[in-house]
Amino acid sequence: MKIADNRARHSTLAAICCRRTANSGRAAATQRERHEADARSQNANQKCTCAPATWSSTRIHRAPVTMPGIMAATTAVPLEETLVIVGVGLIGGSIAAAARRRGLARQIIGVGRNPERLEQARQAGFLDAVVTDPATAGPNAFIVFCTPVNHIAAAVERILPRLPAGAIITDAGSTKRRMCEALADWAGRDPTFLGSHPIAGSEKQGFEHADPELFAGRTCVITPLSGHRPADITRVRRFWAGLGMTVVSLSPAEHDQALASTSHVPHVVAAALADSLSESDRRLTGTGFASTTRIAAGDPDLWTAILCENAGPVADGLLRLQARLGDFERALRAGDVPALKSLLQTAKTKRDALDG
Amino acid sequence: MKIADNRARHSTLAAICCRRTANSGRAAATQRERHEADARSQNANQKCTCAPATWSSTRIHRAPVTMPGIMAATTAVPLEETLVIVGVGLIGGSIAAAARRRGLARQIIGVGRNPERLEQARQAGFLDAVVTDPATAGPNAFIVFCTPVNHIAAAVERILPRLPAGAIITDAGSTKRRMCEALADWAGRDPTFLGSHPIAGSEKQGFEHADPELFAGRTCVITPLSGHRPADITRVRRFWAGLGMTVVSLSPAEHDQALASTSHVPHVVAAALADSLSESDRRLTGTGFASTTRIAAGDPDLWTAILCENAGPVADGLLRLQARLGDFERALRAGDVPALKSLLQTAKTKRDALDG
Structure with missing residues (x-):
C-alpha cells in the first residue's frame, strides 16, 4: 500500500466544523446520520453541540492550494469519511472536484493503474492521497469506480471480499445490466455494490478537463436490486444528490x-x-x-x-x-x-x- | 414605395470619412473601386485626397443608437452604396448587423413581407430604411436574398428586369443548383444574379437572434457560372470577405x-x-x-x-x-x-x- 498524504500541502483554511475522526467505527453510523441531518439544518457558523466523544469539534479542514476554483464547502458535515475514486480521468476527476467543492467527504483517495498520472492528480489538488488497492483505503469507504465499464464488475468482485463492513462500492459506468447481474449476489450484503450512472460527461479525456460543476442539475440513475438494504440505497442516492444531481431509480435493464x-x-x-x-x-x-x-x-x-x-x-x-x-x-x-x-x-x- | 428613413434617429458619431453621395451614378464606379482600394490601404484617420467631385469628404456616418454592440467600422470606405436585405430574419439580420459593424455599406435597406416586423428591425437599428420592393432601393444596390430557398429564383426573376444597371443580386440560400439553373440566363448581364451560401446559421429564428459575428471565420461558397463577368464575381466575393468569411468558388452542383x-x-x-x-x-x-x-x-x-x-x-x-x-x-x-x-x-x- 502506497499512501502519499497530501494534507501537509494544504494551506488554505476553508472550514472549521464538526468532523468525525478517522478512526471512529461503523457503530456510530446511525448517530452520525442524525448528526449530519442536524448539522445541515443548522447555520454552519454555529458550533455543533451534539457531537459524541468520537467526533472532533475542532478539526480543521483545509482545501488544497493548487486546485483553482475547488474549495471545500463550509455548510455541512461531510456525508462520507472517505471517498475513493477508482480511475481519476475526466469523470473521476470531476467527481473528486465536485465532492471537494461541496465538502461531501473528509478525504478523497485516488486509485489508478498509472502512478505518475495519479500523483499529478494529487498534486493538482483533486486527491488527498493515492493508493494502489482500494481495499486499503480505510473504514466506511465510499468507493466510486470510474474505470471503463467492461472492467468494473470483475474488479469489484475481486475487491468486495477484502473490504471491511461499512464500505460501499458504486460506479459511474454508462451501462448497468451486465455489471449488476454479475454482482447481484452482493446486493443486501455489507459491504455491497450498487450501480450508478451519473448522466454527464464530455468527449474530452483526462482529469485536466475535470469540471466540479459537471454534474450539477443533471440526472443520475441508480439501479438498486430488490435485495439492497434501504440504508445503502439512501447512502448512494445522497452522494449523487450532494453533487447537485436529480437521482432516479431504475432497474438495470430499464x-x-x-x-x-x-x-x-x-x-x-x-x-x-x-x-x-x-x-x-x-x-x-x-x-x-x-x-x-x-x-x-x-x-x-x-x-x-x-x-x-x-x-x-x-x-x-x-x-x-x-x-x-x-x-x-x-x-x-x-x-x-x-x-x-x-x-x-x-x-x-x-x-x-x-x-x- | 414606402421609405421610413432611420437616419434622423442616429445620434452616435461613429466615423468621419470619405463617402459617396447617394445620388452619384454608376459612371464613377471604376474610379470608386480604385478609391476604395486606396482608402483601405491608407490610415483611416488621414483625409482622403483622391475623391472626385461626386464624393463628399465630410459626410458624417452615424451608427444607430438602439443596436447594442453594432457600430460602423471606422477604417474603410464602404464597399457598397446600398445593401438591400430581402428577408430580415436571423440570417438577414446578421448580415445587416455584420455589414453595419464593418462599415460595408453606406445604407442598409430591408425588404420583407411583414411591415410590422421590418419596422421593428429598423427601430432596433439593423436597417436605415425599409421598402416593399427591392427594385426601388436606388442605384448600384447590392441585394442579398435571405428568404426561404425555394422562393428565391422566382422572386429574383421578377425583380431583375426592373433593376437599374449596376445592381447585383446574390443570396444566402442553403442550396444552389436549382436556383442557379433557373437564373442562368442572367449570368454576365447587368444587372445580374450570382449565387452565394454563407455557411453559418443557427437553429433559432428572427432578427432578435442576429449576431454580427455569425459569419466571422466561416466559409462562404459562391457559385459563379462561366458567363459571369469577373467584376461581378469580385464584387460578391469582396462582400462576403468583408464580413470576415473565407470565400470559396464551386459549381452549383458541387x-x-x-x-x-x-x-x-x-x-x-x-x-x-x-x-x-x-x-x-x-x-x-x-x-x-x-x-x-x-x-x-x-x-x-x-x-x-x-x-x-x-x-x-x-x-x-x-x-x-x-x-x-x-x-x-x-x-x-x-x-x-x-x-x-x-x-x-x-x-x-x-x-x-x-x-x-
Whole structure:
C-alpha cells in the first residue's frame, strides 16, 4: 500500500466544523446520520453541540492550494469519511472536484493503474492521497469506480471480499445490466455494490478537463436490486444528490434500454456522420455539423466497451433509426412535402421540449 | 414605395470619412473601386485626397443608437452604396448587423413581407430604411436574398428586369443548383444574379437572434457560372470577405453535393434522433443528446424547402448513412470488437480534424 498524504500541502483554511475522526467505527453510523441531518439544518457558523466523544469539534479542514476554483464547502458535515475514486480521468476527476467543492467527504483517495498520472492528480489538488488497492483505503469507504465499464464488475468482485463492513462500492459506468447481474449476489450484503450512472460527461479525456460543476442539475440513475438494504440505497442516492444531481431509480435493464436511445445510438450516429466527411468537404462544414458530430471525438476504447456492454438495445435502436431515415429518404425521392414537413415538425417539437 | 428613413434617429458619431453621395451614378464606379482600394490601404484617420467631385469628404456616418454592440467600422470606405436585405430574419439580420459593424455599406435597406416586423428591425437599428420592393432601393444596390430557398429564383426573376444597371443580386440560400439553373440566363448581364451560401446559421429564428459575428471565420461558397463577368464575381466575393468569411468558388452542383453531406443529411439525422426520444426518457438525456440533436430545432418549413431543393443528393446521402449504421449494427450483433473500434477510431480521427 502506497499512501502519499497530501494534507501537509494544504494551506488554505476553508472550514472549521464538526468532523468525525478517522478512526471512529461503523457503530456510530446511525448517530452520525442524525448528526449530519442536524448539522445541515443548522447555520454552519454555529458550533455543533451534539457531537459524541468520537467526533472532533475542532478539526480543521483545509482545501488544497493548487486546485483553482475547488474549495471545500463550509455548510455541512461531510456525508462520507472517505471517498475513493477508482480511475481519476475526466469523470473521476470531476467527481473528486465536485465532492471537494461541496465538502461531501473528509478525504478523497485516488486509485489508478498509472502512478505518475495519479500523483499529478494529487498534486493538482483533486486527491488527498493515492493508493494502489482500494481495499486499503480505510473504514466506511465510499468507493466510486470510474474505470471503463467492461472492467468494473470483475474488479469489484475481486475487491468486495477484502473490504471491511461499512464500505460501499458504486460506479459511474454508462451501462448497468451486465455489471449488476454479475454482482447481484452482493446486493443486501455489507459491504455491497450498487450501480450508478451519473448522466454527464464530455468527449474530452483526462482529469485536466475535470469540471466540479459537471454534474450539477443533471440526472443520475441508480439501479438498486430488490435485495439492497434501504440504508445503502439512501447512502448512494445522497452522494449523487450532494453533487447537485436529480437521482432516479431504475432497474438495470430499464436503464440500458433508455440509455441506448438517449446516448449510445446518438454516439454511433455522430460517429457515422463524422466518418462520412471527405477531406475536401471539411471547409464546408458549419456549426451544425460540428454540433451533431461533437461526441464522435470520444475515446474509441471507452465507447467500444459501452456499445458492446449494451449491444442488443443499441443494435435494435440502430435498426429503428435506419427505418426512420428510410422514411425521410422515401419522402424526399417522392417529393412528399407534407410528409417531410410532418417528420421535421415532430422532431422540432420533441427537441424544443429539451433544455439546452 | 414606402421609405421610413432611420437616419434622423442616429445620434452616435461613429466615423468621419470619405463617402459617396447617394445620388452619384454608376459612371464613377471604376474610379470608386480604385478609391476604395486606396482608402483601405491608407490610415483611416488621414483625409482622403483622391475623391472626385461626386464624393463628399465630410459626410458624417452615424451608427444607430438602439443596436447594442453594432457600430460602423471606422477604417474603410464602404464597399457598397446600398445593401438591400430581402428577408430580415436571423440570417438577414446578421448580415445587416455584420455589414453595419464593418462599415460595408453606406445604407442598409430591408425588404420583407411583414411591415410590422421590418419596422421593428429598423427601430432596433439593423436597417436605415425599409421598402416593399427591392427594385426601388436606388442605384448600384447590392441585394442579398435571405428568404426561404425555394422562393428565391422566382422572386429574383421578377425583380431583375426592373433593376437599374449596376445592381447585383446574390443570396444566402442553403442550396444552389436549382436556383442557379433557373437564373442562368442572367449570368454576365447587368444587372445580374450570382449565387452565394454563407455557411453559418443557427437553429433559432428572427432578427432578435442576429449576431454580427455569425459569419466571422466561416466559409462562404459562391457559385459563379462561366458567363459571369469577373467584376461581378469580385464584387460578391469582396462582400462576403468583408464580413470576415473565407470565400470559396464551386459549381452549383458541387455545392449541393457537398452540402448534402455537411449540412442536409446531418439535419435529417438530428431530426430522426430527436424524434426517437420518448417522453419518459427525456430526463435521461445528457449533453451528448442535446448536442447531436440541436439543429433539429430548426424551422420545419425552411428545412423542408432546403431538403426538397436538394432531394437527390440528400436521399443518396441518407442511403449511404443507413448502410454505415448497418455496419455498426452488424458489428454489434456479432460482438466484433475490432470492427467497432476501427469504425469509432476513424470517426474520431475525422472529427478531431475539425475545429470547434
